[in-house]
Amino acid sequence: MNVLEKIVNNVNSFSKSERKVADVILANPQITIHSSIAALAKMADVSEPTVNRFCRRLDTKGFPDFKLHLAQSLANGTPYVNRHVEEEDGPEAYTAKIFESTMAALDTARTRVDINTINRAVDVLTQAKKISFFGLGASASVAHDAQNKFFRFNVPVVCFDDIVMQRMSAINSAEGDVVVCISHTGRTKNLCDIAAIARENDATVIGITSYESPLAKECTLVLSLDVPEDTDMYMPMASRVAQLVLIDILATGFTLRRGSKFRENLKKVKDSLRGSRFEKKDLAN
């Protein structure tokens, strides 16, 4: 439990001097963690042992241990918060807000994602005869990114952002094929159809979508992130970043499953890009 809260809660059970200590600490927590017991005693106008007793009362081993707990409480105080961009925000403000809300979204996604499902998805992907990534609109770029990643693995992989192509591809799918449908809301009708068609043709369908959405119902495996989206901007932002990170995770799981020998393959792909580049190594585009 947070030490600061603990102090506030127990404030009544303190003695007069202990209360003086509590007040000083609550007023200057940042200063406290960088003070010695002597300095703090002076600030609170009490003796050093009183400070020490105060710390013990809060179930810490002593003053240094108390400072440690206090430091942690302070650090926990301001995690990533989802801050909304407002009309009058200047460049510093909206830049900071977007970075922070994206990080907040990833933080949420991290706790909500189901590791088990990830593991099963990786299983399915490593054994796939063919992998297809389908997405529409904003999710199309996520699908493209996924293709770019899995393509490096030298696995048959396709990606379509065209409904007709998706449909044809889905109809031609067969057992052992994996179809990954990407949609934040999971309510895009066309994509639900695609998922249904693929399933009817015995493909395994992985949905990167919202839990309990119409699309989710059509899938064999659902990877849901349920990231809070700032709808003020009328654009998908954080949700799509979370989807990309999920793709990274699946791709990483894939390479790990394939073992170290496989990694050499990746290096070859990376090295192949060298010719198109100006000196120096490195792979990203």
Next chain:
Amino acid sequence: MNVLEKIVNNVNSFSKSERKVADVILANPQITIHSSIAALAKMADVSEPTVNRFCRRLDTKGFPDFKLHLAQSLANGTPYVNRHVEEEDGPEAYTAKIFESTMAALDTARTRVDINTINRAVDVLTQAKKISFFGLGASASVAHDAQNKFFRFNVPVVCFDDIVMQRMSAINSAEGDVVVCISHTGRTKNLCDIAAIARENDATVIGITSYESPLAKECTLVLSLDVPEDTDMYMPMASRVAQLVLIDILATGFTLRRGSKFRENLKKVKDSLRGSRFEKKDLAN
């Protein structure tokens, strides 16, 4: 800055004994904060002053101060210090690591990005007669995403991931046109050519790329993120997420600059998607 990251980043500048200390701390951060300098010295099999020197090298006042910083780092929820995915990592481990390293990358990007340049880029984009997004390989999906965003603004926007199309498009550009070239390394020859051609034809070229890269030299405006990329995986991951967030920022800046009336336009675009969806509102795909 996070002490744990600092240790990981500076691991090369450490001496042999200091490195032993670093290893022990990274392996047992929780134990470290509850140990005395003597205990830690013993664990690392070095002398106490060595531990002290190690702490000083990390810009802390000494061992107790170092423990305070470490406690705060741990409180922020970073159990996986070594964020690099390793061969033997299970699904929980690599999932957590990828989320964390992506968040860390965004945190770095946030501090490194130049707000002034962002502001100028937004300026240029709002006044553009036409906007083009060009990227190759992994950056192509970022370009697609950017197109999807800016397309909603009802501005002439194109996006090509084909060198020939990019080239033709660049040659046809004119004053008032804005070309955005996306490349993490900034060393993709073809894209450098495109940037040069666009500039020769009086277009404004914005580079989302590494600072001081060949591509950066060809650009009117350079938006560099300089995110550390984990090259172990031979795939661009964190860098590309940072690029996307940058696109979000530019798009947000764009809408804010255009004022509230413009926002209604966005709502219209969003609403137009409703027909393709199953009940409920919301826009993302």
Next chain:
DNA sequence: CGCATTCTGTAATTTAATTACAAGATCTTC
């Protein structure tokens, strides 16, 4: 009012951390 209990401070003690210094290792340069 006086005894008992709790609280608080002084001083002593212990423990921990830091500094000073010297020996050892490593790296250069001739």
Next chain:
DNA sequence: GAAGATCTTGTAATTAAATTACAGAATGCG
């Protein structure tokens, strides 16, 4: 490849910090 220089590292001494023991106040209760 040896001599000098520089950088590392450990031992021992010193200093600083925290804790304990104890005693004197304060407060509460009969």
